Amino acid sequence: MKPDLSVRIGKFDLKNPVMVASGTFGYAEEFAPFIDLKKLGAIVTKTITVSPRLGNLPPRTCETPAGMLNSIGLENPGIDKFIREKLPFLKKLGIPVIVSIASIDDPGEFTVLASHLDKIKEVSALELNISCPNLHKDKLISQDAKDTFELVSLVRKLTQKCLITKLSPNVTSISEIALAAERAGSDAVALINTLGGMSIDIDKRTPKIGSWSAGLSGPAIRPVAVKMIWEAHNKIKIPIIGMGGIMDIQSALEFFIAGASAISVGTANFINPRASIEIISGLKAYMADNNMRDLSGLIGSLRAC
Amino acid sequence: MLPEQIKAKIISNKRFKDNYWHLEFESGLIAGRALPGQFVNIKVSDDVEPLLRRPLSIHGTQSSKVRLFYEVLGMGTRILSNRRPGxxxxxxxxxxxxxxxPGKGHRLGGQAAILVAGGMGGAPLLFLAKKMILSKPLILIGARTKSKVLCAQEFKALGSAVKIATDDGSAGFKGRVTELLSQVLREAKNGGDLSIYACGPRPMLKAVSKIACDNNIDSQLSLEEHMACGIGACLGCVVATKSGYKMVCKDGPVFSGKELTW
Structure with missing residues (x-):
């Protein structure tokens, strides 16, 4: 029996539930030498803003125990250049393209971005990045249920496209924020973005990252992500796209069992460009071994011990 | 030429002296495509510690073998030094x-180019020197002290003249390799169509770039930076240039001295 890996996320179907996370896959062409991009369930682009951004002061990355810090600061060419120069390659792949978008100074920037992208049929969904930890803000939109509700409502009015709201783990209650996104009309939530973190060079007594603080990712944050997905899964009805330190099929399965309908491979792309493809084959094998016809028997299948 | 991800067999991995090691692996593909100044990105273990790959410059190639020269500095290189042939x-x-x-016409007292190696900088520059077959480059090597002078014999074996600078004067010129470079250029005085190639610590490269600009000479500098992906996806390894941030992994690691704004 050949298992059916397809899954529906809001308004669109994925042929398999393995995506690549925003900011870890460039605009896909960077990975063309290493994998057959057409095999991916979906691609989430690097976050796009209205105006081009230079990004944060280097050094921008450093390794940490079983993880890494990054503070790129949403370096991107801006929406116009993205549509002109980066989107044509993505359109040709024939797989769902999810464009990650963010505002810098004013949430109103989301309206500009959403109205530009609403007209492009090859864009399957918009991921609302309201959880980037590297913009030197006192508070992120996704750290407040009311702000999250208002932002998602604002974009919801402008586009019929599938909306995925990406949430920060730096909150007291993830399910409260996930519920706010759901009530405002988000089709799905993506969790988790990176955790705020910092690392210090003890010889120089300086931060190891140019912008001082950064976002922590990699296997180190996986248990945090799994718990948040489980919590949100118990409270919301819309699908969850799970991510946070997924390196291989074993770690991906934890996310499905906790309640994720799809997963995103992030930091693992940096280390093993083939990680996402290996997870797709691993998932097929696991489902066949466990007599699963489709993903419904796997998603949220967590039992008491 | 496009990169590939491969499983490469280790042919040899030997301590050269102190913390300096030579590693050779088998890959006809990489050996065939590699150009001086390029690097490979290695996963030193199958574990999540250390998480990231380690970028190492290519020291040389021979038929289907790729040679690396590295210094054991931290966890990644220590694990690499424990990997065994086979x-x-x-x-x-x-x-x-x-x-x-450089093209054919470049001359400076018979030298086509000057290569400036600071510390481990000889690792990519030896590969470059091997490819400079039309005229032998002049080699300037800088180190803190005599025991840290690297690759001098290998450069000499290629037929190049080698000048050494040490901070403590224990070998060659006493002072910075960049002071030695200034002295060499003053004595030559016809540097107009000369090229300088350098690899070493960032302050040395900055000084080389200034000396080159002051003398109206082109310089090509190989930079080092922490990298997460090495393939131009994470935007983590950027350096400031006249045209904005550029990625050390993909736009570099070799940059024109005129381009960098430090």
Whole structure:
């Protein structure tokens, strides 16, 4: 029996539930030498803003125990250049393209971005990045249920496209924020973005990252992500796209069992460009071994011990 | 030429002296495509510690063998030094933009170019020197002290003249290799169509770039930076240039001295 890996996320179907996370896959062409991009369930682009951004002061990355810090600061060419120069390659792949978008100074920037992208049929969904930890803000939109509700409502009015709201783990209650996104009309939530973190060079007594603080990712944050997905899964009805330190099929399965309908491979792309493809084959094998016809028997299948 | 991700068999991995090691692995593909100044990105273990790959510049190639020269500095290189011949390494390469080789007409007292190596900088520059077959470059090597002078014999074996600078004067010129470079240029005085190639610590490269600009000489500098991906996806390894931030892994690691704003 050949298992059916397809899954529906809001308004669109994925042929398999393995995506690549925003900011870890460039605009896909960077990975063309290493994998057959057409095999991916979906691609989430690097976050796009209205105006081009230079990004944060280097050094921008450093390794940490079983993880890494990054503070790129949403370096991107801006929406116009993205549509002109980066989107044509993505359109040709024939797989769902999810464009990650963010505002810098004013949430109103989301309206500009959403109205530009609403007209492009090859864009399957918009991921609302309201959880980037590297913009030197006192508070992120996704750290407040009311702000999250208002932002998602604002974009919801402008586009019929599938909306995925990406949430920060730096909150007291993830399910409260996930519920706010759901009530405002988000089709799905993506969790988790990176955790705020910092690392210090003890010889120089300086931060190891140019912008001082950064976002922590990699296997180190996986248990945090799994718990948040489980919590949100118990409270919301819309699908969850799970991510946070997924390196291989074993770690991906934890996310499905906790309640994720799809997963995103992030930091693992940096280390093993083939990680996402290996997870797709691993998932097929696991489902066949466990007599699963489709993903419904796997998603949220967590039992008491 | 596009990079590939391969499992490469280790042929040899030997301590050269102190913390300096030579590693050779088998890959006809990488050996065939590699250009001086390019690097490979190695997963030193199958574990999540250390998480990231380690970028190492290509020291040389011979038929289907790729040679690396590295210093054991931290966890990644220590694990690499424990890997044994016959084992397989997960390698991505060749990566980055290497050095551009000088044309035929370049001369400085018979030297086509000056190569300035600081510390481990000899690692990519020896590969470059091997490819400079039309005229032998002049080699300037800088180190803190005599025991840290690297690759001098290998450069000499290629037929190049080698000048050494040490901070403590224990070998050659006493002072910085960049002071030695200034002295060499003053004595030559006809540097107009000369090229300088350099690899070493960032302050040395900055000084080389200034000396080159002051003397109206082109310089090509190989930079080092922490990298997460090595393939131009994470935007983590950027350096400031006149045209904005550029990625050391993909736009570099070799940059024109005129381009960098430090």
């Amino acid at each position: 084992e397989f390494l997960d390698v991505i390469g060749p990566l980055g933009n290497g050095f551009s080789l």
